[in-house]
Amino acid sequence: MRKVLICFAFVLGSAAQAEEVVIAALGDSLTQGYGLPAEEGFVPQLQDWLDAEGVEAKILNAGVSGDTTAGGLARVDWTLTPEVDAMIVTLGGNDMLRGLDPAQARGNIDGILAAAEKTDVEVLLVGMSAPGNYGAGYKADFEALYPDLAEAYDTLFYPDFFTGLLAEETDAGSARSETVQRYFQSDGIHPNAEGVALIVEDIGPAVAELAARAVNSR
Numbered sequence: 001m002r003k004v005l006i007c008f009a010f011v012l013g014s015a016a017q018a019e020e021v022v023i024a025a026l027g028d029s030l031t032q033g034y035g036l037p038a039e040e041g042f043v044p045q046l047q048d049w050l051d052a053e054g055v056e057a058k059i060l061n062a063g064v065s066g067d068t069t070a071g072g073l074a075r076v077d078w079t080l081t082p083e084v085d086a087m088i089v090t091l092g093g094n095d096m097l098r099g100l101d102p103a104q105a106r107g108n109i110d111g112i113l114a115a116a117e118k119t120d121v122e123v124l125l126v127g128m129s130a131p132g133n134y135g136a137g138y139k140a141d142f143e144a145l146y147p148d149l150a151e152a153y154d155t156l157f158y159p160d161f162f163t164g165l166l167a168e169e170t171d172a173g174s175a176r177s178e179t180v181q182r183y184f185q186s187d188g189i190h191p192n193a194e195g196v197a198l199i200v201e202d203i204g205p206a207v208a209e210l211a212a213r214a215v216n217s218r
Contacts, residue, residue, distance in 0.1 A: 019056050020057065020058055021057040021058070021085045021086055021211040021215060022058050022060065022084050022085050022086070023057055023058065023059050023084070023085065023207070023214070024060045024062045024086075025042070025059055025063060025087075025088045026062045026076065026079055026087055026090070027062070027063040027064075027088070027091055027126075028063060028065060028066065028067040028071075028090070029063065029064075029065035029066065029093075030063070030090060030190065031062070031063025031088075031090050032061065032064060033061070033063070034065050035185050035187075035192075036190075036192070040193035041061075042063070042199070042200065043059050043061040045193075045200045046059055046207060049201070050204065050207065050211070053208060055207075055208045055211050057207070057208075057211040059088075060084070066094060068091070068094045068098070068105075068108075069091045069092055069105045069112075070104070072091045072108065072109075072112055073108040073109075073112050076112045076115045076116075077115060080115060080121055084121055085121065085122065085214040086123065086210050086211065086214040087121050088123075088210070089112055089125050089126060090126040091105075091108075091109065091112075092109070092127075092128045092142070092145075092146075093161075096130050099138075102141040102142040103141070105142065106149065109125070109146075110149055110152075113152075113153040116153075116155075120217065123153070123155040123156065123210075124155065124156040124206055124210040125146055125149065125150045125153075125156070125157050126146075126158045126160075126203070127147065127158065128143070128160060128161060129162070130142040130143050156209060156210055156213065161199065163199075164198040164202030164203065165183050165195055165198055165199065182194075183195030183198060
């Protein structure tokens with residue numbers, strides 16, 4: 001009888017392990033957790049949120065501070081290891097800070113999504129709001145590439161990494177209210193731990209949907 005129970009427990013454990021989804025979070029410093037203790041970064045807080053919600057998923061931190069969309073494309077193949085079932089793509093912020101051509105970013109993210117499609121990896125593409133200081137055309141072109149590519153590749157889409165913190169913008173589209181600014185570190189670019197918590201609370205359901213999609217595609 002004891003042997004039967006041990007075997008039964010082993011089968012249940014194996015089944016549960018088989019259902020766990022491995023999600024690679026491909027991004028830049030926002031994903032990596034710049035300026036924060038390891039346990040307060042985006043990936044650890046997102047993992048805690050998923051665990052609390054009972055979502056069987058493991059998040060891998062594939063964020064590299066300072067990375068552009070070109071950098072993400074250069075390392076996507078070795079990010080998509082055989083264990084990876086799904087991927088969150090959050091790139092483009094550094095392209096915008098450097099004023100790089102939106103067409104280049106579009107091509108790079110297109111390449112990332114193509115690599116994911118080739119390996120049957122489900123994707124949640126996270127958009128970005130561009131600053132207005134490069135002109136309305138630049139802003140429109142950059143922001144449009146995310147929903148366009150999400151539709152083209154039939155990926156899940158989350159409009160803006162900072163959705164959980166958004167307040168009314170100025171006409172330039174770059175200033176945040178003082179209320180929102182308190183959720184950022186002193187550089188005004190990277191969220192603090194409290195800000196990350198709000199971001200995770202908002203994006204969490206989309207990541208849970210990504211995990212479910214990955215399970216259903218097996």
